[in-house]
Amino acid sequence: GQQVMQIPQYQHVQEGEDFTTYCNSSTTLSNIQWYKQRPGGHPVFLIQLVKSGEVKKQKRLTFQFGEAKKNSSLHITATQTTDVGTYFCAGPWGTYKYIFGTGTRLKVLA
Amino acid sequence: DTEVTQTPKHLVMGMTNKKSLKCEQHMGHRAMYWYKQKAKKPPELMFVYSYEKLSINESVPSRFSPECPNSSLLNLHLHALQPEDSALYLCASSHLEREAFFGQGTRLTVV
Numbered sequence: 001g002q003q004v005m006q007i008p009q010y011q012h013v014q015e016g017e018d019f020t021t022y023c024n025s026s027t028t029l030s031n032i033q034w035y036k037q038r039p040g041g042h043p044v045f046l047i048q049l050v051k052s053g054e055v056k057k058q059k060r061l062t063f064q065f066g067e068a069k070k071n072s073s074l075h076i077t078a079t080q081t082t083d084v085g086t087y088f089c090a091g092p093w094g095t096y097k098y099i100f101g102t103g104t105r106l107k108v109l110a
Numbered sequence: 111d112t113e114v115t116q117t118p119k120h121l122v123m124g125m126t127n128k129k130s131l132k133c134e135q136h137m138g139h140r141a142m143y144w145y146k147q148k149a150k151k152p153p154e155l156m157f158v159y160s161y162e163k164l165s166i167n168e169s170v171p172s173r174f175s176p177e178c179p180n181s182s183l184l185n186l187h188l189h190a191l192q193p194e195d196s197a198l199y200l201c202a203s204s205h206l207e208r209e210a211f212f213g214q215g216t217r218l219t220v221v
Contacts, residue, residue: 030207031207033209033210041214042200042212042213042214042215043153043200043202043210043212044212045209045210045211048208048209088152088153092207094166095160095165095206095207096141096143096158096160096165096166096204096206096207097155097158097166098155098210099155100152100153100154101152102152103151103152105150
């Protein structure tokens with residue numbers, strides 16, 4: 001079946017450092033979504049990428065979709081304590097089914 | 111209104127109890143989902159309703175019974191659960207292949 005793996009599993013950074021999480025799918029994806037889940041919270045949608053090689057920015061967050069549409073990345077510039085949480089990518093498997101990646105847990109040390 | 115409302119927020123139930131989780135959205139989304147999330151794990155899809163019909167059941171045990179009374183409501187009926195079913199149960203809704211909006215979840219403990 002489809003698998004969506006993320007690396008790293010955990011990342012601790014000093015506030016102000018950059019952070020990147022990588023998402024790899026075993027199959028080609030029509031699109032990919034990214035979610036953030038704060039500790040004790042629920043997943044919140046960040047962005048959806050659709051086109052091969054697409055790059056989108058949201059303030060300090062930069063999202064990329066690979067040329068082969070099998071991988072994606074999220075890069076945060078100059079992390080802040082508000083960036084703490086687990087970042088999940090999610091890829092579609094059928095019409096209504098999205099498979100969540102394994103997630104990367106980010107801790108930011110002040 | 112971009113909220114998905116889940117009740118209750120917390121639930122403790124015995125293995126012989128029957129309880130229900132409720133979910134409501136008013137965004138006009140025709141797809142609604144139940145996910146189960148264990149600590150430090152990604153959300154795991156359980157059921158999908160599209161246009162009020164069950165379209166996906168991810169081989170979930172029959173002690174979990176979903177129901178979609180109308181396009182805004184989604185229930186999950188629980189009966190004879192096991193301690194290993196303790197988890198965060200998340201409801202979500204979406205348009206077709208668009209972003210999912212998640213509720214705050216029900217933290218379920220089975221004793």
